[in-house]
Amino acid sequence: MARTDERYNVKETEARWQAAWEAAGCFAATVDPTRPKYYVLEMFPYPSGRIHMGHVRNYTLGDVVARHKRAQGFNVLHPMGWDAFGLPAENAAIERGVHPAVWTRSNIAAMREQIRTMGLSLDWSREVATCDSDYYRHEQRMFLDFLARGLAYRRESWVNWDPVEHTVLANEQVIDGRGWRSGAPVERRRLSQWFLRITKYAEELLAGLETLDRWPDKVRLMQANWIGRSEGAYVSFAINGAAESLEVFTTRPDTLFGASFCAISPHHPLATRLAADNPALAAFIAECDRLGTSEAAIETAEKKGVDTGTTVRHPFIAGRDLPVHVANFVLMEYGTGAIFGCPAHDQRDMDFARRYGLPVRPVVAPRDADSGSFAAALSTSSIAFAEDGVLINSDFLDGLPVVEAKRAAIARLETLGQGRGSIQYRLRDWGVSRQRYWGCPIPVIHCETCGVVPVPEAELPVRLPEDVDFTGSGNPLDRHPTWKNVPCPTCGRPARRETDTFDTFFESSWYFARYCSPHADVAFDRSEVDYWLPVDQYIGGVEHAVLHLLYSRFFTRAMRDCGYLGVGEPFTGLFTQGMICHETYRGPAGEWLQPDQVERTGPETVERLADRAPVTVGRSEKMSKSKKNVVDPSLIIDSYGADAARLFMLSDSPPDRDLDWSDAGIDGAWRYLNRLWRMTVAPPVDLPPVGTPMPVAAAAGAMALIRATHRTIAAVGDDLEKLRFNTAVARCRELTNAVGALDASGEGAAFAYRFAMESLARLIAPMTPHIAEAMWEALGHDRMLAVGAWPVADPAFLVDDTVTVAVQVNGKLRGTVELPVDADQAVAQAAALALPALQAHVGDKTVRKVVVVPNRIVNVVV
């Protein structure tokens, strides 16, 4: 065997195998009904310009799954593309005068090259960019189908307006009253907007979560909370001196007898009307508007209200009138914008009642309590009782437990025609209109005569104009001199195009389906989606737990109902990876410093390289440009190679936990790869030819290595199946150590060495594919691992003849004994009791009991 060059040449090796895979077309997927399919997908990137470490982790995780599944014989689809519409492109246009399309295209080209250096097993022939009219034309068509089926509609509504981005934000994009991207306080405006009727699927989206058993519980819970189903009732309170009544939603109809007031939102129509001739009320409403949704307003959260002077009649109690207050804590967006207050059993109502001197009427008491004294105490308390109990002071509800009382109260309301049982959702319809240029044009035309007219199918796609001026503010599409002027498709008179574009979550809600047939003339070829969908393993950041993942689940159902495809759930398996973190550094003036601008000079000291000024080290946080604690993946791949970067991403930290980037860590990965290479090209024995069968006799050391290899094959396979990549790496390193410790002079050592090294190459191939191919080739194989099969452990080698059994006295370890596997209990007990070390602890005490767990433990109780 040649032992010429022991140095591992990363650059050459990685480039060579990447070219070889591409030349052989190893990763191009085609429908094959005779094989089981497996669709692996990582959340596609926004082409911001450069990839970051989060991308590297994401794609590494996905690639390990893809390569492992492929080796297992699955027909694997593993595509990549670009979430290419969005604000940063437009901001670049405004700031630097570069056209969004040009900016985006060049970013895609740069990032594609960066991603290619990672050696991912992607089918690049399926690449899509959502800003291509070839992509977005299909969603325009889809939108028109949604429109025809009532799944899309237009209405005037209050919107969250981001004053920095000059655009409307979805509720999900407002975080603590601020725009999720700009961080600017959101304002409220009233605009005519397009909506998708996601609420129609509220129940199905909620119920569907139950079936997603390969999703993290955390994400399912977040979606369930977001959908926010609550059971309750609508109650009508007749307004004294008016013809109509006040509609209220409540989840506690059982506490109606404890009602002492009603409260309505400052935006409630009744409030608006009453404010017209009530200056104090009008002033209060104005004050509420001023505070708006700002964070500070919510923080202080003082419950304030104004008595309108109007009263309503209690539905069950003749003669009891309740005052109607306008209160700042009642939201117009939820329920009916009006509530009834039962201070005894709702803390918020209690706070309000104590502030404004409203009565507190206990109507629920704990099951075991003396209801009289409990009620007396509660009526003077300021802590509401919101727990379960039994109804008191409530006429026909007395004695009923809360659950039954709710039912009985609803039944009575329905009999009286004063209300009905109902279910409320927190989920709102998805506003998709954005007043921006760089997005998919909404394919409708506004005609003064005909109203909103869909763009005829033959005229699709509605393409974005290219000659656009970005210097002004607001929507450049709207300011374009000619683009929006078109004849009405129905009457032919002058009309204008819709100048809003879709929210970019629109594009990402169906791209996984487009990958199935990315070049089809229709959105997707039915037989292709039927074969590939749903995605078997989806991988990405937990930050998309609600937005993107919920929209995609909705969209898939909407597409299903429009006949596009046959499934309802897009992703049967979801994995949310942890973030990449790094220490943060600040210079003397408090300014952030990059990791490559500082140097660690001692255990506690870090200095700035430029001037040796002391640096303050902050805790490890998510890598972010603003804190400058970023490490550029390209620099790492350039100096250590893709395999080392991939290996480090997979080692140590479980993939769902945050990963601390460290130079020592990447160094360790690099050293391990070199060790593997040395062991491959410079074995301590001459290796037998490829395919040599196992010798009949083998020395103990060789035999132990063969067994260890089989055990490793079994363990790594199991770990990869469960996405426990960190332990898979540990198992491989363990086997590597065992190979290094082999006594090369023993009988069968050469075979054992070859077998272990070949197995190692195959086992690490999904994780570090380049060096695995190089090892495989150096070991004399000519078929690439990328198209090779996954190794299978021989069960005969997974069990040893003997096993080490722990011996305890009263549960404390006192020694071990070597026993034959599945030894008789009596044998085990005798062997344990014969141990000198055990005798020393037992002494002359009586053995009261001996617990024997076969192959594990003998516990002597004295």
Added chain:
RNA sequence: GGGGGUGUGGUGGAACUGGUAGACACGCUGGACUCAAAAUCCAGUGGCAGCGAUGCCUUGCGAGUUCGAGUCUCGCCACCCCUACCA
């Protein structure tokens, strides 16, 4: 306020359904090789006591269940994340 999660050596983390805690790695210490360094290889490395075989202690803290608890139950403490006036 509500919901969820985490807590194991100097560090990242292992430990299947309760069964030899600390796998694997980083770091550190000593040694070999070298003129020297790097790389590599070998040995050691939870704490305390002891020359030593060994002993005692140890999975945030405190109880409990059990022959046996990192793992199960109850009560605390700390940190992190999500969510938030949702009636």
